Amino acid sequence: MQHETTMIGRPTLLVLSNHVYSAAGRKASVHFIADEFLRRGFEVRFVTVGASWVTRLKRFGRYETLRSTPSNKWLSQSDCLYSYLHYSGLGPVNMRSGILNWLTEPLFVRFGASLLEDVNQHLARATVVLIDSGSAVCFFDYVRSVNNAALVVYNAADLLGAVGVHPSLLRLEKKVFDNADVVRLASAQMAATIPSCGNLVFAPHGIDKELFARPVPNPYRGHGPHIVSIGSMLFDSDAVRAVANAASHTTVHVFGAPWKGKVPPNVILYGERSFKEIVPYLKFADAGLAPYKIGKGQEYLVQSSLKIKQYTFCRLPIIAPDTIGWQEKHICSYSPSDLGTYSLAVSRALSMDRGAIDVSSVPGWSDVVDSILNRAPQEKVSRLALIEMSNRS
Structure with missing residues (x-):
């Protein structure tokens, strides 16, 4: 089903991620977090970024899902859950060459300078914006410029320096670490390499119990x-x-x-x-x-x-x-x-x-989202509470 409608008054989570939201595709931590917000009454807008002519050429795994997904249009995945493959033809790719990475950096920095208008309208009214680790970090400044009132969460599921991204993303990620409202770390060991600005929370991956x-x-x-x-x-x-x-x-x-x-x-x-x-x-x-x-x-x-x-x-x-x-x-x-x-x-x-085998320490995704919201600045939490109160009234 491709028809989509906006739910007036409902809190909205907008996700920016390299991953595709698809019933046929794999699920990473960001999908489970989005699902948990959906269970809590949020409208979820899941935007895939970083798709380019290079990723379209790749044939394996999630790239197959990416290639088969229509681009630049909202798709209804379920009630109040919509996905969007933002395709601009350009995306940050590690060129595996110091010279080529240096030459392409200005292009990739500009990659995060804007989003298409049918994404912008939902970004502007989002209550929470979740930026997933990967090329989505390019959009941090743009997110703030469009909607500074939203709770901005960085889902640091992986250390970008450890997974071989374009060097420009490492510099952009540092800004996100320093300025996001909440930085969710999937591993406490990550904190050793990240200067804390009081916004870090260790919330290990959960299970859809x-x-x-x-x-x-x-x-x-x-x-x-x-x-x-x-x-x-x-x-x-x-x-x-x-x-x-x-x-x-x-x-x-x-x-x-x-x-x-x-x-x-x-x-x-x-x-x-x-x-x-x-x-x-x-x-x-x-x-x-x-x-x-x-x-x-x-x-x-x-x-x-x-x-x-x-x-x-x-x-x-x-x-x-x-x-x-x-x-x-x-x-x-x-x-x-x-x-x-x-x-x-x-x-x-x-x-x-x-x-x-002890399973008592395995958290659910509700525990992960609780940890994220408990770390949020008070003014952002108050805004969330007001929206929830207005929905109940």
């Missing part, structure tokens, strides 16, 4: 035990191959990740799937695989990994590299450089008492 509580049939057929891997961030296909080869009696199910090289016979590649489709595979798996290829500066993933939270909530023993100092007792580590450790990690995971 209602979705996981719904009864679903077991999707697995055939040879088990079943090991599941979800997501593409820092994905190490060599590690998955090593796990599969070391445990040929298992079947490894890989969702939403690129693959390089030969696929072992006991590995099934599913490509991009909606999160609702993936949930049954999580609930009925025997173990979860987190094949991160960790580099310098990416240690914060200990706390910010969404898949670790999801595996834990499903009481899955987790197979992961020892390049991170994991705290969870149910994580069984392998050494990427030692093939002999893969079979040991799998053996430990599959023999573990899953009932002993």
Whole structure:
């Protein structure tokens, strides 16, 4: 359905993110946060930025969803939830060359100087603006110029310096860290690299507990035990191959990740799937695989990994590299450089008492949004309270 209407008087959340909101696409933390605001009675306007001719050429994962989504028009995803793919033909891309990055910086700085008018009208009346980590940081000054009354939240799901963005985004992100009303950190370790302006809040990723509580049939057929891997961030296909080869009696199910090289016979590649489709595979798996290829500066993933939270909530023993100092007792580590450790990690995971895995510390997304709003400046909180009171009256 593409018809959309504005809900007069309802508080509005406007999101700027590299991610696409689509029923068929993946869900990152920003999608779950948007869903929680929707549950609280907000109208949600989810705007995808950073789409360019370069991203249109990419064929994998979320880029497939991006390429198949109509651009520059509002799409109704559900009641009071609308998405928009803002396509300008230009977006910040790391050119992998110091000279090319220097030459393109003026272009990418101008990228965030404006939004299309059918986005502006909703930005101007937004109660909360959520800027997601990524190229959306380019729009911070523009957001403030259009609507300085809105609560501006920066969702720092990742450190941009650790994920290889264009250098201009690092400088723009610093301004966002310094001036956003609230900076939500997915990992407390991120705070060590960010000068605090009194606006930081550590709110680890949550779980859509209602979705996981719904009864679903077991999707697995055939040879088990079943090991599941979800997501593409820092994905190490060599590690998955090593796990599969070391445990040929298992079947490894890989969702939403690129693959390089030969696929072992006991590995099934599913490509991009909606999160609702993936949930049954999580609930009925025997173990979860987190094949991160960790580099310098990416240690914060200990706390910010969404898949670790999801595996834990499903009481899955987790197979992961020892390049991170994991705290969870149910994580069984392998050494990427030692093939002999893969079979040991799998053996430990599959023999573990899953009932002993503690899920009490896994928050819900309502806890995350509570943490964000509790950190908001008093004048912005008062504005939110007045809008909610007027809606109830």
